[in-house]
Amino acid sequence: QEVILEVKGLKMYYPIYSGVFKKVTGHVKAVDDVNLYVKRGETLGLVGESGCGKSSLGKCLVRLQRPTGGEMRYRLPDGQTRDLLTLSKQESFDVRKHVQIVFQDPYSSLNPVKTIYEAFDEPLRKHKMGNKAERKAIIGQLLESVNLRPDYMYRYPHEFSGGQRQRICIARALCINPELIVCDEPVSALDVSIQAQVLNLMKDLQQRFGLTYIFIAHDLSVVEYMSDRIAVMYLGQIVELAPAGSMYSEPRHPYTEALLSAIPIPDPDDSRERIVLRGDVPSPANPPQGCRFHTRCPKCIDICKTVPPELRLVAGTEDHYTACHLVETEEDVQ
Numbered sequence: 256q257e258v259i260l261e262v263k264g265l266k267m268y269y270p271i272y273s274g275v276f277k278k279v280t281g282h283v284k285a286v287d288d289v290n291l292y293v294k295r296g297e298t299l300g301l302v303g304e305s306g307c308g309k310s311s312l313g314k315c316l317v318r319l320q321r322p323t324g325g326e327m328r329y330r331l332p333d334g335q336t337r338d339l340l341t342l343s344k345q346e347s348f349d350v351r352k353h354v355q356i357v358f359q360d361p362y363s364s365l366n367p368v369k370t371i372y373e374a375f376d377e378p379l380r381k382h383k384m385g386n387k388a389e390r391k392a393i394i395g396q397l398l399e400s401v402n403l404r405p406d407y408m409y410r411y412p413h414e415f416s417g418g419q420r421q422r423i424c425i426a427r428a429l430c431i432n433p434e435l436i437v438c439d440e441p442v443s444a445l446d447v448s449i450q451a452q453v454l455n456l457m458k459d460l461q462q463r464f465g466l467t468y469i470f471i472a473h474d475l476s477v478v479e480y481m482s483d484r485i486a487v488m489y490l491g492q493i494v495e496l497a498p499a500g501s502m503y504s505e506p507r508h509p510y511t512e513a514l515l516s517a518i519p520i521p522d523p524d525d526s527r528e529r530i531v532l533r534g535d536v537p538s539p540a541n542p543p544q545g546c547r548f549h550t551r552c553p554k555c556i557d558i559c560k561t562v563p564p565e566l567r568l569v570a571g572t573e574d575h576y577t578a579c580h581l582v583e584t585e586e587d588v589q
């Protein structure tokens with residue numbers, strides 16, 4: 256499978272200002288040296304606690320935000336690669352056609368004074384997709400593709416339920432035939448009873464349109480259901496990246512182990528030990544030296560306090576990466 260997006264050393268630092276003269280006194284390192292890749296047609300789940308940098312990373316990936324450093328290579332449908340960080344304005348506009356984002360809150364992501372028709376027509380016009388009649392036909396088809404009636408295009412957002420609105424947002428993201436969609440917790444604001452319905456719809460659309468998803472969530476069971484591979488994020492960094500199956504059956508990073516041990520499973524004989532992490536997540540403005548997880552890690556050894564572990568291929572695997580000094584890597588065995 257072809258790699259559609261490759262990210263190396265990505266950084267997103269936000270300045271912290273203080274005093275009347277707004278002096279920069281530090282940085283919140285929301286994304287700090289992230290490495291990952293996404294294959295065409297797959298769903299890459301991105302999990303971590305709130306504040307770990309998932310949403311910032313998602314926004315960087317669709318260029319809603321300009322990262323402060325690193326590389327992001329995107330492969331266009333014609334096989335050419337573009338470095339998303341060094342694009343001109345026009346190139347960036349062209350690439351944005353291929354990458355879209357769906358946000359968590361369907362209530363705030365639709366403009367209340369615009370009809371659905373107006374909300375869809377704008378991106379279509381911007382990207383010169385057809386004349387007026389053709390655009391109207393496209394909008395009708397898009398609504399049908401998310402199981403809504405075409406004539407709903409003349410309604411306003413307040414006339415729809417939360418689940419319907421999120422389906423509308425998904426349809427709008429599909430407007431200009433994107434290849435890659437970043438879904439930032441798309442169901443976490445919805446009632447549990449309709450979450451599965453929206454997730455299944457997203458799976459159908461992925462099949463039908465050959466989409467690639469980056470699926471952000473804090474809920475591991477949702478991510479497991481949706482993802483082919485999973486990236487676990489902690490304090491601005493990816494600590495583990497692996498196929499969903501081996502992430503769940505053989506997690507290697509102590510943080511992933513702790514997250515997984517906290518998922519309740521409906522088994523009365525569940526004898527798994529729950530790993531309780533001590534302390535809170537440290538501030539991303541002042542992350543711990545060495546391994547960022549060392550202040551909470553039950554397995555911490557001396558070296559962890561000074562030397563940051565790098566994301567490396569785990570020994571004996573083909574695509575399971577982790578960043579932990581205790582894990583034997585392919586390099587160690589060679």
Ligand code: SF4
Pocket residue numbers: 508509510546547548549550552553554555556559564578579580581
């Ligand atoms: Fe824990 Fe050390 Fe591994 Fe970090 S490197 S996760 S502190 S054992």
Ligand code: MG
Pocket residue numbers: 309310440
């Ligand atoms: Mg978020």
